Amino acid sequence: GSTLINYPMLAKLLLISALLLPASTFKGGTLCVHRPFRLPPLRSTPPEPTSATSPSRPSKHLKYDVLILGSGPTSLSLAALLTSSWSSSSSGGAAPSVCVASSQFSKPWIPNYGAWTTEWESLSSSYASLGVSGLSVDAVDRRWSSTSCYFEEGEADTSRVDVGAPYLRISRDGLKRCFTEDRGYDVVEADHESEALGVNVFDRGVAMDESGTTITLSDGTKVTARVVVDGTGAESRLTVRDRRGEGYQIAYGVECDVSVSGGKAGDYELDKMTLFDYRTGWSDDPSLQTAPTFMYVMPLGGSKVFFEETSLVAAPAVSFRTCKERLHERLKAMGLKVENVTETEYCYIPMGGSVPLPHQRIVPAGAAAGLVHPSTGYQICRTLAANVNLASAIRESYGMRPDEASARAQGALWTPEQVRQRDFAVFGGDFLMSQSAVGLQGFFEGFFKLDFEAWHGFLAMWRTLPNSGTHDTWYARLLFGVKFLAKLPPTVALALVASIATFTVRDLPRVSLPRSVTPLF
Secondary structure, eight states: OOOOOOSOHHHHHHHHHHHTSOGGGOOOOSOOOOSSOOOOOOOSSOOOOOSTTSOOOOOSEEEEEEEEEOOSHHHHHHHHHHTSHHHHHHTTSOOOOEEEEOTTTTSOOOOOEEEEHHHHHHHHHHHHHTTOOOTTTTTEEEEESOEEEEOSSSOHHHHEEEOOOOEEEEOHHHHHHHHHTTOOSEEEOOOBOOOEEETTEESSSEEEETTEEEEEBTTSOEEEEEEEEEOSOTTOSSOOBOOTTOEEEEEEEEEEEOOOBTTEETTEETTSEEEEEOOOTTOOOTHHHHSOOEEEEEEEETTEEEEEEEEEEESSOOOHHHHHHHHHHHHHHTTOOOEEEEEEEEEEEEEOSOOBOSSOSSEEOGGGGTOSOTTTOOOHHHHHHHHHHHHHHHHHTTTSOHHHHHHHHHHHHSOHHHHHHHHHHHHHHHHHHTOOHHHHHHHHHHHTTSOHHHHHHHHHOSTTSTTGGGGSSHHHHHHHHHHHHHHSOHHHHHHHHHHHHHHHHHTTTOOHHHHHHSSOO
16 A cells, blocks of 8 residues: 655655664654555645535635644544534534645545444544534444453463453544535645744744734645644644653554454454454564564454554654564464455554643644553544544634633643643553563553453543543542552562652652642642
8 A cells, every 4th residue: 555644755764764673773753653654646736626525726815713734533523523513503603614724635544543332432422412423333344342362371262361342443434524524614735834943933834913823834825713723643843742751652554364264363253353462472582572562453354354563652662674574473373374465554653741831822632732642552532532622612712812712722631630640641651661571461461350440441541531530530540550559460560669669750850640649749
């Protein structure tokens, strides 16, 4: 397949070269891409409209209530919410005028998205009540009634842990249709070309005054809006964040055909989704312990399976090459040969760091706002849930000055308690980066021994998602930690306790972990 990234060709080549190096030579940094990326042919002008739903070529200066930069799930879900029937009825009149600006609007989404069924059904009901329907039907590609993990070495039938929770694969085409069919927003197929030099300071293409913010796009169009939203992803050049302590999730995946027998593809049951296979016995490579990876498996029907070898979180990042080699070696050890590859996926997700710095006029959303789960890399459900809060705040800010409207919108995302909850997960990601394969096996084996509400709430960790109440106060998080320690193997529990002390000292003066589990800060 082809691959997609929104940077000049030089940056693309530098990024690819760096990620193909051995893991020990790649030190991470600020160049980041979402899962996956594809390189399109260069084009100097936007495409001509091809259908009635294609965007019209704009005039040179446009004015809107809201401008949303980017055209991924973050941007288009927010645009759909802001222009839905709910937005119109709740405001007592017309919905705000909204423009989406992105050169990628007409292109299909690339990533493979998975979600816990409990979360997705909750989101579907929430969106349907707000005038955006179809998530539970049109936006679901595949469902599994149960989820499996492999932690201990040995035969598959004895080492498998059945988590039991249902899981689903999101239809990226279906989800995009939910947000674009009968859309009430305009589209300009062009990108911003600005870069933040500091809070509200840009190298070019951004002008701010009392009436709003004006963005100059790559085709020369100027768009002025009272509220501008940055939905361009974790590699955003508009949002300023403190990226100290970030880790990186790296994965290489293929959708392909493999031989199946007895309801299995190798060790993997075809009626279950495999979330983690952390076994290392298939190879004597010592780097599997020091730079561990796991296999993620989605059976898609018949002999078609999506396999993905993943480094959960590491700094420096594990390379794509390492993940690709391990994927094929692991499958080969099971007697599986990859054939008829229909899709290849490269995943690079920055995790951790801080929430965006305050007082920024351009409102970050999705990954740009730090919504990627700092311990797991989960994002899609958290982003869609957060956009409900964000859309409501933007709608309620009508009539406010631009700076006040932006402050209200950002405050709706990162309440003080939500920041504390995120800080707790940042510590979790930091600890996971320090663990060998044996440590991660013990960690997750203990994790899934917790009650469903406890472990699922940690993975969701957004205030409107199911079971997040198990982590929404300092006392709840402290109680979770105590219970979790009791489930861990002694060596992992001791390492976790030691990590609490070292992380707290290294994190000074932020005291983010003590603040998340005590009422003292």
